Amino acid sequence: MKASCFHLITLKETPVEAEIISHQLMLRAGLIRRLASGIYSWMPLGLRVLRKVENIVREEMNKSGALELLMPSVQPAELWQESGRWDQFGPELLRFHDRHQRDCCLGPTHEEVIADIFRRDIKSYKQLPVNFYQIQTKFRDEIRPRFGVMRSREFIMKDAYSFHVNQESLQQTYDLMYQTYSNIFDRFGLAYRAVNADSGSIGGSTSNEFHVLADSGEDAIAFSDQSDYAANVEMAAAISPQSERGQPEAELETIDTPGLHTIEDLAGKLDIDVKKCLKTLIVDSDDDGLVALVLRGDHELNPLKAERLPGVASPLQMADREKIKTILGNDIGSLGPIGLDIPTFVDNSASFVSDFICGANVNDQHLINANWGRDCDEPETVDIRNVQEGDPSPDGQGSLKILRGIEVGHIFQLGQKYSVAMQATVLDENGKSVATTMGCYGIGVTRVVAAAIEQNNDDRGIYWPDSLAPFHLAICPLNYHKSDDVKNTADQLYQDCLQRGIEVLLDDRPVRPGVMFSDMELIGVPHRIVLSDRGLKAEQFEYKGRRDEESQDINLTELSEFLDKLFN
């Protein structure tokens, strides 16, 4: 490709709408253009990257034996009513009707459609297992789309759905998909981690997420420093480093704490360790009342764990302040587990604290030297906190480290949730009709592009891994339009590269060298060759890798050999 014929449009200044680095660079490098909130066009340069991602996914999925198909984005309401999700799905599902007033939606995912295809075509266990996939546009009407294509409303996803006659068969395909995903992310050339995960609203039991590691990632993932344990922080079981409670050493006292509402205020003012403070969170119960959750001062509540507790409203809802005042008689900020007359759950770690400080359930008063068992009943202990760096690994090996990641892949064992609802059945070897067992496997194709940038950028712009780069090699001829020597050499090199199948961008624009260099660095071309009169006189060309500190001068006679080495 010649730069003069390519739609290469770069910005020096960062558009204000972009907050995170990948979004900024995607706009500056001209990969995408925004059309509406959360809706983007993929420009020629961006599309080249997107296709790289798609092709790697497609090749590896095909290799695994999965079959590609393509389902519609517009789907009839009937299917969604059948699965029950027409009502379950909130406003995220974009609904509309056609000219005949038939209800339709834009597909946020395709379980219903694939189940419908399945039940029409597949009648026998002999046709199983089978794994269908597509690379297709999804629409989810997010409350707040942000971060460019990282969380957009319209996006491209690879979604696969497998069907089985039993759990063993599902497990085999699930394991195969796990391996296939690992192969895919290896080929992307990105640092990633597979973790145990919550299956969320999709349903089902076992699930794993694949995260591209990046400090700016929205998810925290916990992994052991000594084993292969890795889980989303939402999922990781919290184990207290402490295993028993100390003996009470002091008498219970009530102290006045006017104006001290937060744990930080309290610990700071009284000069005590936040770990000695307990915080009491009040959430709605499932019968319009309240439930108290008690945590150590330095710990964070894990909402997913909490909403699974008996009697707690799901989804978890922090209680309204007025309601707390009405039922408990005092304000938040002075609450504590002692003498609290509502169902109370205490986090394991909090139950190990002795001589603790907590709210006195009287405004502007706290209790000090409080103790479980002595000053109130022994607590009902549960795991409701997020793990922290340094906690013991749940598998008993090593301790946990925390990294941030961007979720780009997720695989689930769905079981029979959809097949029962949609009557997707087959005849088994006994001639009996059984609901098929399903798995589903997603990769956020457009998100992979953003995640790759989020992980691979510097102050000059993007640096693509070779596998995702829109072009592999940039040829920058200096004085191309004045020097016949430079022009001829550059043209010849360009033709040579094309014949070798190298994806090459010849910068034949009549611009100054600095413009070429900064553009090629911004768009992230991994390799660059500079040709100049000065170099040619010395019978040399210059090479620089995108991440190299220094360029190197190489004899022209070695050019062919050099290209062989670089691109084979």
Place this chain on the structure above:
RNA sequence: CGGGGUGUAGCGCAGCCUGGUAGCGCAACUGCUUUGGGAGCAGUGGGUCGGGAGUUCGAAUCUCUCCACCCCGACCA
């Protein structure tokens, strides 16, 4: 959904308080010079000032209203 903010040339912004010819930088176009790190000079084009209504002799500016977009929040216990 709640709160905050912003809409002026393709991009980044000033002008608004105190109403009176719509500006600056980048980008684009033309010409000359320059040619190893986002060049210099000279010139050119490009705007229903987000939409509508109102006040006024006169509105980018004041008032009302609608729309769009951005950010924050849903953990003070």
